[in-house]
Amino acid sequence: MSASRGADMAPTGRVVSVKFLGYLRRVAGHREIRVAVDADTTVDDLLQTLARTHGDEFSQAVFRAPGEVHTHLRVFLDEEEARMTDRVAPGGSPAEVALLVVPGFEGGR
Amino acid sequence: MTPATLTDRWIPSTCGLCYGTCSILGHRKEGVLVKIEGNPESAIGRGRLCGKGVSGIMTLYDPNRLDVPLQRTNPEKGKGVDPGWKAITWEEALDEIVSRLRNVHEDDPRKLFIQRTTTNTSSRAPLMLFAAAFGTPNSWAAGGGLHCGNGAHLIGGIYHASWSLVPDFQHCKYALYFGASKGHGAGHVSCTNMQQAADARVRGMKLVVVDPMCNFASAKSTEWVPIRPGTDAAMALAMVHVILDELGVWDAEYLTAKTNAPYLIGPDRRYVRDPVSGKPLVWDIGRGRPVTYDDREASALALEGEYKVDGVSARPAFALLREHVRPFTPEWAEGISTVPAATVRRLAGEFAREAMVGSTIVLDGKRLPYRPVAAIYFRGAQGHKNSVYNCYAIELLNQIVGAADVVGGALGFNPVCYGHPETGKPWYEPKPGPDGLMVTGTWVAPHLPYPIPEPRQPDQMGLGGLFPLGMFGTTMASSDQEDLWRRFDLPYRPEVMLNYGANSLLSVGNSDTVAETLKRIPFIVSFDLTLTEFSEFADVVLPDTSYLESYDSRPNVPFIFNHPAGPGEWSWPIRQPVVAPEGERRQAAEVLVEIADRVGIREEWNAAANTHLRLDGKHRLDWKTRYTYEEICDRELKSHFGDERGLAWFKEHGVISWPKRVEEIYWRPFLDVRVPIYWEFLVDLNAKARVIAGDRLTWDEVWYDPLPRWLPCPSHEVADPSFDLWGFYYRDTLHTNSFTNENPWLDEAARLDPYSYTIAINAATGHRKGLRNGQEVWLESPHGRRVRGRVRLTETVHPEGVGIGGCAGHWAKTLPIAAGKGVMFNDLLEVDWQHGSPVNLNLDTCVKLRIVP
Numbered sequence: 032m033s034a035s036r037g038a039d040m041a042p043t044g045r046v047v048s049v050k051f052l053g054y055l056r057r058v059a060g061h062r063e064i065r066v067a068v069d070a071d072t073t074v075d076d077l078l079q080t081l082a083r084t085h086g087d088e089f090s091q092a093v094f095r096a097p098g099e100v101h102t103h104l105r106v107f108l109d110e111e112e113a114r115m116t117d118r119v120a121p122g123g124s125p126a127e128v129a130l131l132v133v134p135g136f137e138g139g140r
Numbered sequence: 141m142t143p144a145t146l147t148d149r150w151i152p153s154t155c156g157l158c159y160g161t162c163s164i165l166g167h168r169k170e171g172v173l174v175k176i177e178g179n180p181e182s183a184i185g186r187g188r189l190c191g192k193g194v195s196g197i198m199t200l201y202d203p204n205r206l207d208v209p210l211q212r213t214n215p216e217k218g219k220g221v222d223p224g225w226k227a228i229t230w231e232e233a234l235d236e237i238v239s240r241l242r243n244v245h246e247d248d249p250r251k252l253f254i255q256r257t258t259t260n261t262s263s264r265a266p267l268m269l270f271a272a273a274f275g276t277p278n279s280w281a282a283g284g285g286l287h288c289g290n291g292a293h294l295i296g297g298i299y300h301a302s303w304s305l306v307p308d309f310q311h312c313k314y315a316l317y318f319g320a321s322k323g324h325g326a327g328h329v330s331c332t333n334m335q336q337a338a339d340a341r342v343r344g345m346k347l348v349v350v351d352p353m354c355n356f357a358s359a360k361s362t363e364w365v366p367i368r369p370g371t372d373a374a375m376a377l378a379m380v381h382v383i384l385d386e387l388g389v390w391d392a393e394y395l396t397a398k399t400n401a402p403y404l405i406g407p408d409r410r411y412v413r414d415p416v417s418g419k420p421l422v423w424d425i426g427r428g429r430p431v432t433y434d435d436r437e438a439s440a441l442a443l444e445g446e447y448k449v450d451g452v453s454a455r456p457a458f459a460l461l462r463e464h465v466r467p468f469t470p471e472w473a474e475g476i477s478t479v480p481a482a483t484v485r486r487l488a489g490e491f492a493r494e495a496m497v498g499s500t501i502v503l504d505g506k507r508l509p510y511r512p513v514a515a516i517y518f519r520g521a522q523g524h525k526n527s528v529y530n531c532y533a534i535e536l537l538n539q540i541v542g543a544a545d546v547v548g549g550a551l552g553f554n555p556v557c558y559g560h561p562e563t564g565k566p567w568y569e570p571k572p573g574p575d576g577l578m579v580t581g582t583w584v585a586p587h588l589p590y591p592i593p594e595p596r597q598p599d600q601m602g603l604g605g606l607f608p609l610g611m612f613g614t615t616m617a618s619s620d621q622e623d624l625w626r627r628f629d630l631p632y633r634p635e636v637m638l639n640y641g642a643n644s645l646l647s648v649g650n651s652d653t654v655a656e657t658l659k660r661i662p663f664i665v666s667f668d669l670t671l672t673e674f675s676e677f678a679d680v681v682l683p684d685t686s687y688l689e690s691y692d693s694r695p696n697v698p699f700i701f702n703h704p705a706g707p708g709e710w711s712w713p714i715r716q717p718v719v720a721p722e723g724e725r726r727q728a729a730e731v732l733v734e735i736a737d738r739v740g741i742r743e744e745w746n747a748a749a750n751t752h753l754r755l756d757g758k759h760r761l762d763w764k765t766r767y768t769y770e771e772i773c774d775r776e777l778k779s780h781f782g783d784e785r786g787l788a789w790f791k792e793h794g795v796i797s798w799p800k801r802v803e804e805i806y807w808r809p810f811l812d813v814r815v816p817i818y819w820e821f822l823v824d825l826n827a828k829a830r831v832i833a834g835d836r837l838t839w840d841e842v843w844y845d846p847l848p849r850w851l852p853c854p855s856h857e858v859a860d861p862s863f864d865l866w867g868f869y870y871r872d873t874l875h876t877n878s879f880t881n882e883n884p885w886l887d888e889a890a891r892l893d894p895y896s897y898t899i900a901i902n903a904a905t906g907h908r909k910g911l912r913n914g915q916e917v918w919l920e921s922p923h924g925r926r927v928r929g930r931v932r933l934t935e936t937v938h939p940e941g942v943g944i945g946g947c948a949g950h951w952a953k954t955l956p957i958a959a960g961k962g963v964m965f966n967d968l969l970e971v972d973w974q975h976g977s978p979v980n981l982n983l984d985t986c987v988k989l990r991i992v993p
Binding site for chain 1: 248249250268271272273274275276277279574579586587588591593594596599741743744747748750751752760762763
């Protein structure tokens, strides 16, 4: 089962909490939800799922273009910044996910 | 008895009298600041300090500084209306502010409008964090961007991965400035650049300055080329025409490897793409067939010709550029710019010859391209409705000869940094993005210059979502603000405004228009040093600490904004209090931390701080813990430079420095990124924006042409012949925005200067009109706006030009030194859709004028 379908359709016992911080709280319509995922669900999968379930305004706030997230979107897993390919429930232990738009972008490390 | 070292100290810190943020030493004796000098230990200023910097002492000890929070008692707001201030406690002030913000945060966070000054860069990080945490997209720099950056910084980002650019002063032989004063005035890295520019001139660098006025850079140049305001693109395109069409000079190797010049363009003006990968195609001459742009097997890529790809005719972007500029002859440009065709042709020839296309040089054991020419653009070229094409056309001069971020060429401010040798931080570099085009390694503005977000139904006050090339839009403070918001169904209106040090009454456009927009905002809070014209619209004013009483771990960060480019050292200085704040003054950043906490957005603030400041490992903020801003500064420094180098270390040393590497300075040959000489993305951008705008807003398609052209400003289309002059303002080196007008030392210098507070008019033109030096006249715009000032006749302004130092002309009684001095040029400017760009929302800042005695 793909992660995105898993998040939509088939809870497998893994549930992540997703916090919508800052600008995304209003766009999502709530500050926090719980989403069922499977073992392989990545951050990117989760965002695709959230975009489908939260409507166009949310999708446009997260994605710069179809399939490409905005450069100023930040995703955190257990308060650590994550990459799009990171799994949201690594090793069977779901992370706490948070999304934040940081309009004053600075990159690098 | 107090040790002498405590009563008599030189304290390293950072200037805050302009965004140049040079490193300083403050001499404190018995608790009193007695002198400010440059800090020779820092690359940022290298021990030099301008007239503004040394005058900071007078701003610090301004007797009109605010010491307590104030609340207005008069509900009526307007220019010159007394707010009826009464002193309140911090607790009363914060209770009121937090209550208002809580309501807005719960209802719709977009109702918070954040405004900050560009003068003090320390405002940027805390206000960005607050905006991100609160959730409002409505934040701007009160005219910054609209005047000085929607175009120039966009082009700097797309081509150089940097906020701005300078010549490689140490190697450049021929610098061509269009409305720029890098190395001759205030602003980015001003003091270091001044030394480097002077050294370069001594070394023999030729400097040609194209500008309506011969002042800061022009006066020290080899040649001043007077130009009609707003016509830079015409002259630059004619130079490109001469170089490509008449001289046949270009750097094929650079264009092929580092730009999209070989990308095949179809009849629909879009890339011809590989049907499988979707990547743009190029024509491989060796194999006689199209390949993707990143095909490593390609032997020689075509820059010219016409090819059939799946039955469709396609031509390389470079071929289209050559064809595009063919009609833009020097004779054509002369009619628009007034620059003689012979001059354009001569300068183009000099630029092409001095570029030495094909030459190399060995530095640090590495053989590198050597192109000792640079075309530099800034405020003058960009302050127009046509800012994108003005800057794009000028930048093409660098691109066609390959003089971009190579030895001797036009250098972005530090697009690559591989960090301190012990920690590898800060670290960033440009990387290839969609279609192989460059994505900056770090940036400053709300979104990257590339890739460009897709247009969408705007939900920002400035309509930025629909016009994603722009940073800020005119509708933040325009006369048609409400009309445009209605047309686009903006579902909210600003209810609370947080202002940090900005005086938008003076800095945006005509003050009547700005005043009306402010009057509609129910609650305005302003962090200020003194009461200003803006304060008349505030409900609560909070007494801020000055830059000499404040902490900041990052006054020069990011390095693409304000760090010397070219060879030398990296320096990361801090700002720290040189003296203790008096009265009840509090640093705005600390107050914002408290407000964020009381509004209930602590987690959001800490998350934003972690990512924005790149806090690392154990120095990351725990989301549930409250930290002071000073603690956050400490953590940022330790994240970058190790546990032993926190705020305490920096308080003592002031700055940490390390040598630059050649791969950081001349990075272009080392990184596999391309830049667009053909803006294919504008085609889709225009199409998508039009669909969203529908009949609510229309614009001419020509603004989205993938190749640059000269397009007229509104001032060029004024038909009434009585308006026979072009007004423009310039950035006076004696002042920063409207802020320093109240500084008595700088005011005295400005009064002694023949131009700072006067209206510069060409002497011959003035004599023809019967004007004399010192005569008071009105300047009138076609929209009936008027300003008054004294005439200064001079040979140093274009015969059709009227040059005014901006932005003076204060009227607030609370600014007794500044009031009544100089001319408020911005009062002549319309702020509306017609005077903004439909591609990047830039405000047009030249205006047709007539003189009324």
